[in-house]
Amino acid sequence: DWVMGDYISEAVENIRKQVGDEEVILGLSGGVDSSVAAALIHRAIGDQLTCVFVDHGLLRLNEGDMVMEMFARNLGVKVIRVDAKDTFMGKLAGVSDPEAKRKIIGKEFVEIFQSESGKIQNAMWLAQGTIYPDVIESAGKGKKGAHTIKSHHNVGGLPEDMHLKLLEPLRELFKDEVRELGVALGLPREMVYRHPFPGPGLGVRILGEVKAEFANLLQRADAIFIEELRNTIDEVSQKSWYDLTSQAFAVFLPVKSVGVMGDGRTYEYVVALRAVQTQDFMTAHWAHLPHELLGKVSNRIINEVRGINRVVYDISGKPPATIEWE
Numbered sequence: 566d567w568v569m570g571d572y573i574s575e576a577v578e579n580i581r582k583q584v585g586d587e588e589v590i591l592g593l594s595g596g597v598d599s600s601v602a603a604a605l606i607h608r609a610i611g612d613q614l615t616c617v618f619v620d621h622g623l624l625r626l627n628e629g630d631m632v633m634e635m636f637a638r639n640l641g642v643k644v645i646r647v648d649a650k651d652t653f654m655g656k657l658a659g660v661s662d663p664e665a666k667r668k669i670i671g672k673e674f675v676e677i678f679q680s681e682s683g684k685i686q687n688a689m690w691l692a693q694g695t696i697y698p699d700v701i702e703s704a705g706k707g708k709k710g711a712h713t714i715k716s717h718h719n720v721g722g723l724p725e726d727m728h729l730k731l732l733e734p735l736r737e738l739f740k741d742e743v744r745e746l747g748v749a750l751g752l753p754r755e756m757v758y759r760h761p762f763p764g765p766g767l768g769v770r771i772l773g774e775v776k777a778e779f780a781n782l783l784q785r786a787d788a789i790f791i792e793e794l795r796n797t798i799d800e801v802s803q804k805s806w807y808d809l810t811s812q813a814f815a816v817f818l819p820v821k822s823v824g825v826m827g828d829g830r831t832y833e834y835v836v837a838l839r840a841v842q843t844q845d846f847m848t849a850h851w852a853h854l855p856h857e858l859l860g861k862v863s864n865r866i867i868n869e870v871r872g873i874n875r876v877v878y879d880i881s882g883k884p885p886a887t888i889e890w891e
């Protein structure tokens with residue numbers, strides 16, 4: 566609508582004034598906030614923006630390719646994709662404690678981002694998808710509100726020695742407004758209205774030690790769950806079960822159980838499905854998904870993902886359980 570149109574022209578004007586003819590770098594995570602920030606800044610300054618997308622191999626199925634497709638191909642944004650899967654897997658080998666895994670993923674992410682962005686000549690600005698609730702939250706925690714670097718990865722922020730000025734064009738917006746802005750800038754609606762995804766990604770959805778084999782099984786199981794949620798429409802509300810839930814995903818349990826297939830006995834891993842409804846993610850109810858939907862997802866995962874022979878549904882509320890399993 567025209568109100569959003571006005572907002573965009575004003576924001577574009579402000580970014581141009583701030584940045585002048587200097588170069589900007591932005592860490593693209595695949596998340597909504599950094600994506601909308603990238604689209605807005607690109608609208609303002611085009612090729613003066615370079616995005617760095619560190620792919621840690623713990624994203625949803627095909628997500629890395631989708632990010633490249635959308636930004637590099639469709640929007641013509643300069644994006645450097647760093648395929649760091651092997652590096653992350655190497656660093657995570659033998660580590661099973663959840664907080665230790667978060668720290669490793671966060672630290673590695675920052676190091677790779679820094680070293681890649683260090684290669685970009687003349688970069689003077691670091692752009693971030695900081696939104697208003699992040700500003701409030703970091704002020705409330707007594708951090709350096711105005712200059713705390715947003716971390717999707719539970720680290721204290723990028724080291725000061727990057728010597729970059731911060732560009733945060735979404736600082737005054739709430740999440741809903743960021744989403745509307747994203748749609749107005751041409752980002753696909755289903756991308757902009759996606760469920761939240763934690764920075765450490767599948768690193769905290771593979772319980773215990775993270776292995777490439779587990780990540781592959783989990784990505785495929787999770788994609789089936791999400792596809793069925795999107796395709797199943799609730800008759801009363803006429804909404805999909807994806808839109809009726811706040812967050813939904815599969816969790817990989819490194820536990821083997823016995824099953825049968827044909828004349829044979831199987832001994833394979835278990836996947837748990839988690840779907841919650843919540844306003845603020847501080848408390849949450851497990852979603853009462855239709856049994857037919859759960860049955861279909863279970864059948865498909867067991868038939869299509871060789872290596873998984875059992876699917877369970879998580880019926881724990883928060884509290885006392887958390888939304889994620891780690």
Ligand code: XMP
Binds near residue numbers: 887889
């Ligand atoms: P829990 O599991 O604490 O999750 O009930 C609440 C919300 O936070 C997300 N979450 C994270 N997000 N880094 C993130 O960026 C993390 O380490 C992390 N851990 C949990 C979770 O997905 C849910 O939306």
